[in-house]
Amino acid sequence: MADAHATSSRLALPLSVRLRLFVLEAAVDATQRRDGTINRTLFSLYDRKAPADPRPDGSGVSSTDVTVDASRGLWARVFTPSVVESSPSLPSPRPVIVYFHGGGFTVFSAASLPYDALCRTLCSGVGAVVVSVNYRLAPEHRFPAAYEDGEAVLRYLGTTALPDHAGPVDLSTCFLAGDSAGANIAHHLAQRWTAATATSTPPPSDNPVHLAGIVLLEPYFGGEERTDAERTLEGVAPVVNIRRSDLWWKAFLPDGADRNHPATHVTGDAGQEPELPDAFPPAMVVVGGLDPLQDWDRRYAGMLRRKGRPVTVVEFPEAIHAFYFFPGLAVSGKLVDEIKVFVESIMAKQSSD
Secondary structure (H helix, E strand, C coil), X not given: CCCHHHHHHXXXXXXXXXXXXXXXXXXXXXXXXXXXXXXXXXHHCCCCECCCCXXXXXXXXXXXXXXXXXXXXXXXXXXXXXXXXXXXXXXXXXXXXXXXXXXXXXXXXXXXXXXXXXXXXXXXHHCCEEEEEECCCCXXXXXXXXXXXXXXXXXXXXXXXXXXXXXXXXXXXXXXXXXXXXXXXXXXXXXXHHHHHHCCCCCCCCCCCCEEEEEEECCCCCCCCCCHHHHHCCCCCCCCCHHHHHHHHHHHCCCCXXXXXXXXXXXXXXXXXXXXXXXXXXXXXXXXXXXXXXXXXXXXXXXXXXXXXXXXXXEEEEEECCHHHCCCCHHHHHHHHHHHHXXXXXXXXXXXX
């Protein structure tokens, strides 16, 4: 691990990115209360929303919002690539990527401008139908509400037709994806879904949704330990710092739980490693070299390897946390290319089996 001075010298971000990061951090700090609650009215002034639009945009992507469970306010935004020629190696019906946004479990939505833009880019770049989940937020809805919402969306996909513009989809090649806290949700949802399938409890064995892979972008894991990266990058790296992270976990975890709770600590360093069903899918883990979470993310990949699970680790040495918010950064374009390679490799293997 490089020292703080050397790390700071690598943070040569464009002025426009630095300004947007300053505003993001100011919005988070101004609305995050010490007791873990969020001033949502104030955060809404920062969190600009994009409406769904069934008309194709400039990249050929259309979108529609669907209600999954009105009783809990659960909905999703469905993005569809209308130009299949952009990804000729992907067949029709198209694969499905179920996406979970980040935000420390406490802020943002599927309609937030950065996530609408990211899912559009992912949709057009990979050639898949993207279902972006608007799960319930903490602290109003603590663990395990977000995981339960993910399960509800997979059950919905298995029983309910998507909007007409989505076209034919292949639910046997369903990928879970997410960034930061959303990546945490994707991991735990994969664990829950494959465990339930293996034990013949809901989801039922005839549910057509099969998890082909998971894509975790700088996943939000942790523990009571302060890792080398967390200490070295404190006060240097943007977005994630110890104070904010502790408050996010406080908002999400059950009252009285510490950061070695199984939702947070998944690497086995401070307790028993998680049990992964045989059907737990291959994983792609994206690690940012300027992200304080990087040590936890590499440990997570190591845990998967110890359990014999296929895992692809993609390292971006110059990437900050949430670099995918900024399409002007070169690494953002590389990210979509890596995800496309991962999805296509999984589908090719399924075709040959």
